[in-house]
Amino acid sequence: MHKHTLFLATLSLTASLLFQPVLAANPVTLHNHLAQSAPELNPRVLGYALDAMRCAMQQDKIAADRLAVIDFSLPSSEKRLWIFDLKKRSLLLNDFVAHGAKSGDNLPNRFSNINGSHQSSIGLFRSAESYSGKHGYSLRMDGLEPGFNDRARERAIVIHGADYVNPAWIPRQGRIGRSQGCPAVRPEITKTVVDALKNGQLVFTWYPDPEWLQTSSFLNCPGPRLADRVNNQLHAGDS
Secondary structure (H helix, E strand, O other), rough: OHHHHHHHHHHHHHHHHHHHHHHHHHHHHHHHHHHHHHOOOOOOHHHHHHHHHHHHHHHHHHHHOOEEEOOOOOOOOOOOOOEEEEOOOEEEEEOOOOOOOHHHOOHHHOOOOOOOOOOOOOOOEEEEEEEEOOOOOEEEEEEOOOOOOOOOOOOOOEEEEEEOHHHHHHHOOOOOEOOOOOOOHHHHHHHHHHHHHOOEEEEEEEEOOOHHHHHOOOOOOOOOHHHHHHHHHHEEEEO
């Protein structure tokens, strides 16, 4: 059996055991705990991330202990990466993350699943194996959404450290540096990020793309959606 196939099969065999506590948790309660630990994260974006996560768990038997959320509707000059410990319902990290050079300047607005596009991809990813490559300690990811990110491994879309993910650039040029499509992070936190997310964790990259919102199987599972409930609560608070 191919090494990567064996890795995924092993993860699938342990999925139901590893993630039963999170599956059993009240989704609103989980959302509220995570939202309280990350007040800068848009609560509706968190709702979409949890909707996608629970759909993957229920339909595809995918397990995870941690969830990363990247909000690409925010500029790169802001900390737009959050990593959560789902068992402890707490925030592990909030930091900067790069987007692809062809996705936009400081604020990305173009996304692709095409090799060589140098654009970021949106949707739900599952982390895979860590490795040491040309960018040092890095983490491979598999995109779970056909047409939006399922060519991530072919495109070598990985999490890695990069000197250009440097907040000192922001006063000079209005943004951090950009990647060739990878969600690159600061070198100082690379080990923390990779170790937190390796071996089958979930990474959710958000942008309000209409086609993706309408067609993503993870965002459109049967039954009530947490993101809609959160949105209704937010609007009720404004009235």
